Amino acid sequence: MKLITSGDNARLKQLAKLIQSRRARQAAQQAVLEGVHLPQAFADAAYRIEALYLPQHKLADAEVTALLNRLPETPVYVVADAALGKISSLTQADDIMALIALPPPPRLPESGDCVVLERVQDPGNVGTILRSAAAAGVAQVLLSADCADVWSPKVLRAGMGAHAQLQIFSDVDLPAWCGQYRPPLYATALSADSRSLYALDLRPEAAWLLGNEGSGVSAAMQAAADVRVQIPMAANTESLNVAMAATVCLFEQQRQRMA
Amino acid sequence: MKLITSGDNARLKQLAKLIQSRRARQAAQQAVLEGVHLPQAFADAAYRIEALYLPQHKLADAEVTALLNRLPETPVYVVADAALGKISSLTQADDIMALIALPPPPRLPESGDCVVLERVQDPGNVGTILRSAAAAGVAQVLLSADCADVWSPKVLRAGMGAHAQLQIFSDVDLPAWCGQYRPPLYATALSADSRSLYALDLRPEAAWLLGNEGSGVSAAMQAAADVRVQIPMAANTESLNVAMAATVCLFEQQRQRMA
Numbered sequence: 001m002k003l004i005t006s007g008d009n010a011r012l013k014q015l016a017k018l019i020q021s022r023r024a025r026q027a028a029q030q031a032v033l034e035g036v037h038l039p040q041a042f043a044d045a046a047y048r049i050e051a052l053y054l055p056q057h058k059l060a061d062a063e064v065t066a067l068l069n070r071l072p073e074t075p076v077y078v079v080a081d082a083a084l085g086k087i088s089s090l091t092q093a094d095d096i097m098a099l100i101a102l103p104p105p106p107r108l109p110e111s112g113d114c115v116v117l118e119r120v121q122d123p124g125n126v127g128t129i130l131r132s133a134a135a136a137g138v139a140q141v142l143l144s145a146d147c148a149d150v151w152s153p154k155v156l157r158a159g160m161g162a163h164a165q166l167q168i169f170s171d172v173d174l175p176a177w178c179g180q181y182r183p184p185l186y187a188t189a190l191s192a193d194s195r196s197l198y199a200l201d202l203r204p205e206a207a208w209l210l211g212n213e214g215s216g217v218s219a220a221m222q223a224a225a226d227v228r229v230q231i232p233m234a235a236n237t238e239s240l241n242v243a244m245a246a247t248v249c250l251f252e253q254q255r256q257r258m259a
Numbered sequence: 260m261k262l263i264t265s266g267d268n269a270r271l272k273q274l275a276k277l278i279q280s281r282r283a284r285q286a287a288q289q290a291v292l293e294g295v296h297l298p299q300a301f302a303d304a305a306y307r308i309e310a311l312y313l314p315q316h317k318l319a320d321a322e323v324t325a326l327l328n329r330l331p332e333t334p335v336y337v338v339a340d341a342a343l344g345k346i347s348s349l350t351q352a353d354d355i356m357a358l359i360a361l362p363p364p365p366r367l368p369e370s371g372d373c374v375v376l377e378r379v380q381d382p383g384n385v386g387t388i389l390r391s392a393a394a395a396g397v398a399q400v401l402l403s404a405d406c407a408d409v410w411s412p413k414v415l416r417a418g419m420g421a422h423a424q425l426q427i428f429s430d431v432d433l434p435a436w437c438g439q440y441r442p443p444l445y446a447t448a449l450s451a452d453s454r455s456l457y458a459l460d461l462r463p464e465a466a467w468l469l470g471n472e473g474s475g476v477s478a479a480m481q482a483a484a485d486v487r488v489q490i491p492m493a494a495n496t497e498s499l500n501v502a503m504a505a506t507v508c509l510f511e512q513q514r515q516r517m518a
Contacts, residue, residue, distance in 0.1 A: 044495075124383065132503055137493035165495060198514050231510070232517060234396035236303075236424060244391055244506045247499075251490070251507045252514070255457050258491060 001076045003056075007086035011077060015053060015097065019090045022149040029102045031151040036063045039098035041161025043071065051075045053097040055084055064096055102151060108169055110180050113138040114207035115250070118174055118221055120242055122213055123148040127158020128243040129210065134162040136250035138208075145171040174209075178224045185209060187217045187225035188245050194230040202253040210246050260335045262315075266345035270336060274312060274356065278349045281408040288361045290410040295322045298357035300420025302330065310334045312356040314343050323355055361410060367428055369439050372397040373466035374509070377433055377480055379501055381472055382407040386417020387502040388469065393421040395509035397467075404430040433468075437483045444468060446476045446484035447504050453489040461512040469505050 004012055017024040018032045025031055030050070033039050039049055049071055056078050058064050068076060079087070084094070115133045120126050126148045133141055143150055150170050156163060178185060183205040209225055211217030222228055231240060231248050240248070263271055276283040277291045284290050289309070292298050298308055308330055315337050317323050327335060338346070343353070374392045379385050385407045392400055402409055409429050415422060437444060442464040468484055470476030481487055490499060490507050499507070 128500055128503065131496075131500060135492040135496040135499050135503075160500075162496075198517065232513070233394040234513075237390075237394040237421075240394050240506075241387055241390060241419075244387065244394075244502070247503045247506050248510045252510075254491070254493075255511070258457065 001078055003078050003080060004053075004083050005080045007083045009083065012053075012079065012083060012086050015099070016087050016090060018099070019087065019153055022152065025102070025149065025151050031100055031102055031156065032153060033098040033100060033156060034153055035095045035157075036067050038156060038161055039067060039071075039096070042098070042100055042164040045164035047100055047164055049074050049098045050101055051077060051099040053077045053079055053087075053099070055094060055096070056080050058096060067096065103168075105169065106167055108142070108172065108177050108180065109140050109167075111182050111205060112140055113205050113253075114140040114142055114181070115246065116142045116172075116174065116185075116207050116209045117147050118144045118209060118217055119146045119212040119215075120210060121146070121148050123152055123154035124158045125213065125241070125243045126150060127155045127160070127162075129246045130155075130159040130162040130166060130168075132243070132247040132250055134165045136247075136254045138250060138253075139165075140167045140169070142169045142172045142174070142177065144174050174221060175224060178221075181207060183207060184226040185224070186227050186229045186249070187211075187222050188230070188249065189217050189222050189225075189228045190230050190239075191222060191228045194228040197229050197231050197249060197252055200227070200229065202256045206253070208246065208249050208253075210242050213242055260337055262337045262339060263312075263342050264339045266342045268342065271312075271338065271342060271345050274358070275346050275349055277358070278346065278412055281411065284361070284408065284410050290359055290361055290415065291412060292357040292359060292415060293412055294354045294416075295326050297415060297420055298326060298330075298355070301357070301359055301423045304423035306359055306423055308333050308357045309360055310336060310358040312336045312338055312346075312358070314353060314355070315339050317355060326355065362427075364428065365426060367401070367431065367436050367439065368399050368426075370441050370464060371399055372464050372512075373399040373401055373440070374505065375401045375431075375433065375444070375466050375468045376406050377403045377468060377476055378405045378471040378474075379469060380405070380407050382411055382413035383417045384472065384500070384502045385409060386414045386419070386421075388505045389414070389418040389421040389425060389427075391502070391506040391509055393424045395506075395513045397509060397512075398424075399426045399428070401428045401431045401433070401436065403433050433480060434483060437480075440466060442466065443485040444483070445486050445488045445508070446470075446481050447489070447508065448476050448481050448484075448487045449489050449498075450481060450487045453487040456488050456490050456508060456511055459486065459488065461515045465512070467505065467508050467512075469501050472501055
């Protein structure tokens, strides 16, 4: 356990960069987990926690103590309250923070269930979709380069630990990837040839493509998909939030497989 | 069209109160819609827009002009940029605002499909659930007194106009209401006697009870429900976000009715 007393501490400055900047996370291949719940979820999934940063006034917290006991090998940096200003304005939670190494990028999937996000820009939506994917038993999530950064603190928070249970592929060139993926690719879209979600046999492996909050799945990716799919809705309703649409599709798939 | 030049203008001060305070909304039985989309959705649903407040620099906006043309009888107050500080810090959107009268509270339902929220506290969750209810064809939403205020700007924004299509009952004494509601009441809960969502016949009318983000449906309301229901999930996943859980249940109901 080491004490950090200055806001100019190099580790603290690097932590601040990792919280704020996608570029910093990509350069270091690290991300920051806020709160006690996320490090627990990542440790459960056999992620290595590289370091813990702890506001001094949290030292007596029972949940924090339990986490420290669970990770006896992990370096712990206690941040003196005077130095905390460097980072506390960047985070919503004045709480423990854990540094993790991002898993090395695996090869893009050629099969297996996937969720594929194209330009989904709200961090809460991305995190919620990850959580639904994990709960519906889908293990692979692909994101185009212009999605909200999947390793940002906001997406991690909304994911509630789902990241640790998933294989995550970010900055994916989706049109190129389509060519190598063999199972059907379903695009959620209101197009003239869209089929009802409930008319599909969803027991075989598949990928679900979800698009931008405002504009939906791009025309190019709609065309690249094998089937365009719509969720039947009540009259006078325009659309569902993208995270809701993802959840309805993924749980319909799960329902059919359990039947 | 009238120009408001001072932040001390009485109308502007009242508007600020209605944006900020649940108590002010309840006392006046009014709420404030932000942006051009919400007033359109409420006007489509035959709500009367009582007044429009418009930042001066938005006067040339094409969407704003279209909205003003559509509502020729509605008083319009143009807020000079100098006076805008009074309200712009309270809202996320530096945008047009519309004042609506809340519909008079109808009698609590004794039948008909319902969504029932007990202590759901995140405004985004409440708004998203309203949107899913409308999309799944459920017309009645009841909220206990300790939910996020359904007429707050954040809930209205997340609802994307769904409020206008629903009958909304807030501050409901749920234990008392249970006694008068005749169709089955389903509580989403992980209890020992919970049944799988997919084992239920959801074609008849029903009410869906969803609980607090952290603690779920209270023990008292679980006991008051006719059936406790769980959504089957993949191993190692604890729970779904309450808005996701609501969406899965409501669209399973919709699917069964369409079949």
